Amino acid sequence: MSEFDFDLFVIGGGSGGVRAARIAASHGAKVGLAEEYRYGGTCVIRGCVPKKLFVYASKFSEEFEDAEGFGWAVGERSFSWRQLIAAKDKEISRLEGIYRNNLEKTGVECFDSRAEFEDAHTLRLTATGQTITAKHILIATGGSANLDQKIPGIEHAITSNEAFHLEELPETVMVVGGGYIAVEFAGIFNGLGAETHLMYRKDVILNGFDMDLRHAVHEEVAKKGVDILTEDVPAAIAKRPDGRLEVTSQRGKTYVVDQLMYAIGRRPNTEGLGLEKAGVAMKKNGAVVVDTASRTNVEHIFAVGDVTDRVALTPVAIREGHAVADTLFGNNAWIVDHSLIATAVFSQPELGTVGLTQEQALNVTPNLDIYRAKFRPMKHTLTGRDEKMLMKIIVNADNDKVLGVHLMGPDSGELAQTLGICLQMGATKVDFDRTVAVHPTAAEELVTMRSPSEKLRG
Template identity: 75%
Template sequence: MSEFDYDLFVIGAGSGGVRAARIAASHGAKVAIAEEYRYGGTCVIRGCVPKKLFVYASQFSEAFEDAEGFGWSVGERTFSWQTLMAAKDKEIERLEGIYRTNLERHNVETFDTRAVVEDAHTVRLLSTRQTITARTILIAVGASPNVDTAIPGHEHAITSNEAFQLEELPGSVLVLGGGYIAVEFAGIFNGMGAETHLMYRRDTILRGFDNELRSAVQEEIVKKGINLITEDVVTAIVKRDDGKLEVTSEQGRTLVVDQVMYAIGRDAHTKGLGLDKAGVEMRANGEIIVDAESRSSVPSIYAVGDVTGRAALTPVAIREGHAFADSTFGGKPWTVDHSLIATAVFSQPELGTVGLTEEQALEVSPNLDIYSTRFRPMKNTLAGRDERMMMKIIVNADTDKVLGVHVMGPDAGELAQILGITLQMGATKADFDRTIAVHPTAAEELVTMREPSRRIRA
């Protein structure tokens, strides 16, 4: 008989925690999992999934306009926020049920309560005060959105969490931040018809992405009607008698809006989790420091997903959870390669990217060939829309290896997934060149750019 109640106890039933629990159980481990809110985590409940549904909804406003250029006569159009919310809630409920069913099918015991760490092998369930022992503990609690609590009136603002639960669509909104969540929600609110302002403290949005693509996205969202305010920050938020929010900024601006939404980053959701008591080393923002095997400074405690600060992406958390379970319970050790991750920003226009930015590539090789093109896709010609598409390929001029590919435009995320496979296989520019184009498509530009638009040499 084991000296522990479970072989594995997982705290957090998001994508990473659920994958780890299921795989560990499939290897014969006795597994339990605790979740304080809803199964599915940030991605399913209040992140990727509802956000993408909102993006789809917001794009119909332009789709109706574009249809007229193709001969369709579209009648009076109305939008019901309540209908969208009800449909969204129904889909999330369905997905949460799938997560629970998959755990049950693998004989993972579930606890619907917050769990905290007592020591290297013990957790405590807050709802019952029950203590449970486990040979191994996995922390997969994700991250939470930040709010600048130093700003007077910050309590009147919302985050992405609350945005998914609003009872009605705000007539006007100020989104604070310039990362992918801020840019995506600005596009969502704007597309749904709200007067939308986006305020960012730097000069160009989407820090960390390729600079040329960042500027291109910024130019396009302004053309769509978003009031972009750069190099400025909020200094105070005052709720007026009429319910509106009056916002003042460092640069002397005053805005009156129905909602203010913070999207200035996320911190690991580890506060009050008891990890310090167990001796787990963490960064100042609460992120758990782990090695390549996802092991913390305490040998029996592991962590995967956003809580580690490695790469805050759902598919990464899933891979990390799977690798942990295979390695720890399946006798099949492997680690996740974080060096090449394809990703998408569901901004409008969409951004898909894989590999190195031009700025990062220069740190790898001083000799680069840059292939880039910007054009109006075919659909926009009859629609009469001036939105441009952009594609960029970054090549090591010494080896001909493709170091990065970046796409801005419709279905850029779908393209990034396929491009990720090619870069994972070590594709060269010659491989791209000898690939026959699919015509007429926008993607054919990726294999028809023959001459570099720029050459960078040491």
């Protein structure tokens, strides 16, 4: 009989933790998992899934307008925020039930409680006071939204967490931030009919993405009616007698809005976890320090997902959790390659990207061929909508290898998934060129761009 209660105990019932628990249990390990809120984590409960449902809802305002260009007469229409919230809640509950059922089917013992370290092998369940021991422990507690606590009146602001549960759609909203969450929610609120301001400290939104893509989406988001306020941040927030918020910016501007939403990044969720009792090393921002195998400085303790502050994407957390389980219990040691990850931003218009930005590619080689196409999607030749699509391919001129592909336009996220496979296999520009186009599609531009828009030579 083992000296421990569990072979593996997972702290956190999000995507990474659930995957690790299920795979470990399928390999025959005795597995326990503790979750203090709801199963599914940020992605399912208050992130990717409800957000994309909101994006779908917000796009109908334009779809109704565009239909007229194709001969449709769309009659009187109205929108119910409460109906959307109810439908979203129903779907999230369904998904959470699937997560719970899948854990139970594989024999994982679940505890609806917060778990905190007592020592390197012992955890205490705060809901009951029960202590549990485990041979291996996996930290998968994710991250939480940041608020700038230095700003007077910050208690009046919300984050994306609360945005999913507002009782009413605000008539006027300000979103603070310029990353993917901020830009996505700006598009959601704007599409649903709210007067939307997006305030960002830098000069162009979506820092970290390819600069051509950043400029293009910045322009398109503004054309759709979002008031983008750059190089500024709130300095003070005050609640007025009528319940609205008065936001004073560092540049001395004043804005009156119904809701102020912060989306300025997320922090690893390790506060109060008792990691110091287990001797687990952390970074200054609270992230758990891990090696390439997701192992902490304590040999039997691992961490995956957003809590490690590596790549904060759900599919990455899932693969990291799977790798830990296979390595520990499946006689199959492997690590996750973080170097080439396709991703999407469900902004409006949508972005899809895989590989290196032009700025990053220049660190690989000064010799680049840049292929770039910007055009109106075929759909809008009849709608008359002034909206552009962008496709960009970055090629290493020394060996013809495609280093990055960046897209803006309808279904860019879907395209990025397939392109991720191509780049993972080491595709060259010749491979793209010899591929027969699918016509008429926007994607055919990827295989019909023959001459570089720009040749960079060091």
